[in-house]
Amino acid sequence: MSTTYRPLTETDAVAYVKERGFFPRDAALTCREIGDGNLNLVFHLVDPKSGQSLILKQALPYARVVGESWPLTLDRARIEAEALRIEGELAPGLVPKVIHYDADLALTVMEDLSDHIVMRKGLMARTVYPRFAEHMATFLARTLFFTSDLYLSPEEKKAKQRAFINPEMCKITEDLVFSHPYYNADTNHFNPLIRDAVEALWQNGALKREVARLKEAFMTKAQALIHGDLHTGSIMVKADSTKVIDPEFAFYGPMGFDPGAVFANLLLSYASHEGHTPNEAERRDFQAWLLETIEAIWRGFAEQFAELWAEHVKDEMWNAPGYREAYLRAVLQDAVGFAGCKMMRRVIGLAHVADLETIPDPAVRATCEKLALAIGQALVLRRETVQRIEDLTALVRDVAAERVSR
Ligand SMILES: Nc1ncnc2c1ncn2[C@@H]1O[C@H](COP(=O)(O)OP(=O)(O)O)[C@@H](O)[C@H]1O
Numbered sequence: 001m002s003t004t005y006r007p008l009t010e011t012d013a014v015a016y017v018k019e020r021g022f023f024p025r026d027a028a029l030t031c032r033e034i035g036d037g038n039l040n041l042v043f044h045l046v047d048p049k050s051g052q053s054l055i056l057k058q059a060l061p062y063a064r065v066v067g068e069s070w071p072l073t074l075d076r077a078r079i080e081a082e083a084l085r086i087e088g089e090l091a092p093g094l095v096p097k098v099i100h101y102d103a104d105l106a107l108t109v110m111e112d113l114s115d116h117i118v119m120r121k122g123l124m125a126r127t128v129y130p131r132f133a134e135h136m137a138t139f140l141a142r143t144l145f146f147t148s149d150l151y152l153s154p155e156e157k158k159a160k161q162r163a164f165i166n167p168e169m170c171k172i173t174e175d176l177v178f179s180h181p182y183y184n185a186d187t188n189h190f191n192p193l194i195r196d197a198v199e200a201l202w203q204n205g206a207l208k209r210e211v212a213r214l215k216e217a218f219m220t221k222a223q224a225l226i227h228g229d230l231h232t233g234s235i236m237v238k239a240d241s242t243k244v245i246d247p248e249f250a251f252y253g254p255m256g257f258d259p260g261a262v263f264a265n266l267l268l269s270y271a272s273h274e275g276h277t278p279n280e281a282e283r284r285d286f287q288a289w290l291l292e293t294i295e296a297i298w299r300g301f302a303e304q305f306a307e308l309w310a311e312h313v314k315d316e317m318w319n320a321p322g323y324r325e326a327y328l329r330a331v332l333q334d335a336v337g338f339a340g341c342k343m344m345r346r347v348i349g350l351a352h353v354a355d356l357e358t359i360p361d362p363a364v365r366a367t368c369e370k371l372a373l374a375i376g377q378a379l380v381l382r383r384e385t386v387q388r389i390e391d392l393t394a395l396v397r398d399v400a401a402e403r404v405s406r
């Protein structure tokens with residue numbers, strides 16, 4: 001097979017893994033393209049004889065969701081494979097194993113996680129994942145700490161930063177998360193029943209100023225190698241296992257962006273269940289679990305991060321009295337602000353979430369979307385009042401109570 005880039009078909013994917021000996025010679029392979037994300041091809045290869053299976057993920061030279069009119073760098077496949085390798089070393093068992101990376105075809109062969117479910121789908125079905133908070137706290141603490149200036153030498157950190165320069169993918173986030181949702185951009189689309197709320201947001205100068213500060217932090221605060229798109233569609237789960245996938249947006253950015261993405265998507269689920277779950281007791285129970293999960297992620301993250309700091313940080317200045325606490329408080333406030341932006345973009349911007357989109361009645365959906373926008377705005381505007389994680393969940397409860405009582 002030629003190694004010049006071309007998008008593979010299912011037949012090509014079978015030939016590719018057979019030629020390279022990833023399956024036994026007598027394998028009777030089946031292959032299905034299962035990609036449901038916005039960008040790439042994902043092939044699921046199964047050999048029923050041996051019971052072995054693999055995933056082959058290939059970048060397309062354009063954004064799948066829009067088409068060839070939106071060209072996109074294939075270098076994102078390298079970024080994803082390298083980030084998965086680093087995350088796998090720093091947080092063992094919390095990402096799929098990378099088996100093979102092919103730069104010419106912009107593809108990665110990796111462990112098949114089909115015994116897990118995409119977390120967004122699990123949350124839509126109100127499934128509780130008892131070990132998710134613990135796993136996510138470990139993933140965040142270890143990947144962020146060990147790739148930061150707190151652990152690496154300045155030379156090592158800058159070499160890693162150079163390897164993860166990812167301008168095209170960052171530009172997508174700069175546009176779709178931090179710019180377009182806040183004015184009448186062509187890429188936006190939203191439920192016509194929330195136009196009043198969206199137009200009020202476009203007129204809110206204080207909000208736009210704070211989003212601009214967060215955008216600048218995203219573009220300039222090169223604290224750690226972040227995943228860069230850690231929503232619940234990029235997390236696969238089962239009862240006792242959590243796997244983070246899809247780090248093609250990875251770059252050196254602000255630590256708070258990753259926990260912020262997780263919080264935003266748990267809160268989008270929270271807002272969506274106002275519409276999905278008419279039974280009040282079931283709704284309250286699940287929403288309570290979502291907020292407890294946010295608290296447990298942050299507590300576990302902050303505790304492990306502080307332990308890593310105590311064990312590994314030798315620099316006199318990083319150990320100045322009170323600096324560690326101030327550092328973690330700033331990461332929390334960044335996370336809260338980024339979470340707010342990431343909630344609003346999923347209601348107004350180009351890429352929405354199934355949690356909200358699957359609510360069939362537009363009026364019911366509008367109530368949930370307005371709640372998501374109200375929480376998102378409060379998180380951005382009031383993030384600097386958040387000193388502890390309980391301040392964030394209290395803020396969410398206050399906004400929700402105020403809207404539901406209307
Ligand atoms: N390692 C894997 N094991 C099983 N399924 C996977 C794996 N990686 C991706 N998938 C499936 O493919 C879908 C799209 O993958 P993703 O990496 O999110 O692609 P994109 O970058 O296009 O968003 C996921 O939602 C999931 O259903």
Ligand SMILES: CSC[C@H]1O[C@H](OP(=O)(O)O)[C@H](O)[C@@H]1O
Binds near residue numbers: 065173350
């Ligand atoms: C045109 S890209 C839109 C959106 O899609 C990405 O998510 P995913 O790769 O998981 O589908 C990312 O969130 C981008 O902002």
